Amino acid sequence: MERWVMLRKGADFSGIAEKYQISPRLACLIRNRDVIGDEAISRYLNGTLGDLYDGMLMKDMDKAVAILREKIEAGSRIRVIGDYDIDGVNATYILLEGLRRLGVEADSDIPDRIADGYGLSVHLIQRALDDGVDTVITCDNGIAAAEEIEFAKEEGMTVIVTDHHEVPYEEWKGEKQYLLPPADAVVDPKRPDCTYPFSGLCGAAVAYKLMEALWESMGKDAEDLDDLIENVAIATVGDVMDLQDENRIFVKEGLQMLARTRNLGLRSLIECTGLGGKKISAYHIGFVLGPCINAGGRLDTAKRALDLLRARSKREADLLAGDLKALNDSRKEMTEAAVKEAVTMVEASALKDDRVLVIYLPECHESLAGIVAGRIRERYDKPVFVLTRGQEGIKGSGRSVEAYSMYEELSRCKGFLTRFGGHRQAAGLSMRRENLEPFRQAINENCSLSAADLSEKVVIDMEMPFSCVTEALVEELELLEPFGKGNTKPVFAARNVRLTHPKILGKHRNVLKMQAQDQAGTVIDALYFGEVEDLYAKTGEKLTLTYYPGINEYMGKATPQIIITHYQG
Incomplete structure (x- = not known):
């Protein structure tokens, strides 16, 4: 059962609108996303790379930079140990690229999901020791690997942890006792003693901050690392981080870079998934590119996705991109079968x-x-x-x-x-x-969830008549992008809507096209994706529905339309 909730958050919408040259409606939508105060609104609407925080504000970042400088000067062997998902692969790539561009020959290891399991293992440490590695940098893992890091330290290794996962803890008399691993430096914005202004970064963003801080400490221009922000963006969306604060800037800027990427692997992946020449959005990372990058670590080895990012020729990039797309296609089929089995098990x-x-x-x-x-x-x-x-x-x-x-x-x-x-x-x-x-x-x-906690919550931003769906509104809503977790698409509602002229479309008959008339008599084209038969049966009834406005461009003509998301009636 769905719970429909109307947001009613107050602010001086006309004042905000005037100050930022936006409509009061947009000011209301921004307030609904808990963006409050001039500085936050300004960053939300106009944030650029210059508004990112200084990585040196992270606890132990100074230690990590000092250790790396010392190891680089001594010519020590450095190994990056990442993880097999989209965040771990991009974090590994960022660290390797940042070091390579300084002339440092670092190498990497990524655990095999089945043979090694998640994160740092004694097996990976032993492999590094056998290869004569002196220093290990973890990324997107390590915060929970106390025993493994203790083993590495006993063997004389230097270990730098960069991670973004929760710090393990034990409860003692109702108090949480946090357990940091015994590494030489532990850089994780989730550390309770870390005063960095934003703790919601992904592992790739923490890795990027480390490289930026290292470059600056060596007198290099960290702007030469800006192209790696596209990798931070891919990891942020792919690892489902909240698109707020710094993450919003990383993703907004990274998406623009991705459209003109110089990375041969990403370019091949964009082409082979049919996105060439399109405006790439957070949706495309989450549902098209990201799953292909993840497919390597799921069904084969994540090293294949890392090889794609590091490809040095178009031929190599095309081959790897094709392999990852094929792996993802087979992953989709296996997923459908497993979901079906799970549903049958629950129902029976x-x-x-x-x-x-x-x-x-x-x-x-x-x-x-x-x-x-x-x-x-x-x-x-x-x-x-x-x-x-x-x-x-x-x-x-x-x-x-x-x-x-x-x-x-x-x-x-x-x-x-x-x-x-x-x-x-x-x-x-x-x-x-x-x-x-x-x-x-x-x-x-132990579960204390109530019935209300276990019902889908449909959060509505505002009621809005169809007459307000215009090209100007749709264009203005683009200022709120990128959409995703923590910065969801606005949800509008209309009551007493009558649907007419329904047509079921699509190869899988999963699109319903119709006309919708609101209580003021405005008629607009409407689309619905999902269980179309149920809504088809309600044609002619009066419904309350939620929707997102759009523009349908066909043969040079732009027509307002709505995408229906939920309905009651």
């Missing part, structure tokens, strides 16, 4: 009564667990863990709803787990097979 058992779904799909490829969990969460509006058979025990991923902190809830059940880590909204976990049922019981017994 007592699982559907649980507030937290713990689904065991032994044959599902373990790399797809997170995607499947996300799809099941969308269907049931509940936190979901999908577990698969691993090499040792079972392992999987979780995806959460807004009101449920996955990392904190797993911390309360860690006695059943061999390993876990992650964020509020997503997590990874491993356990012994015999702990599956006890874990399912405990995670549900």
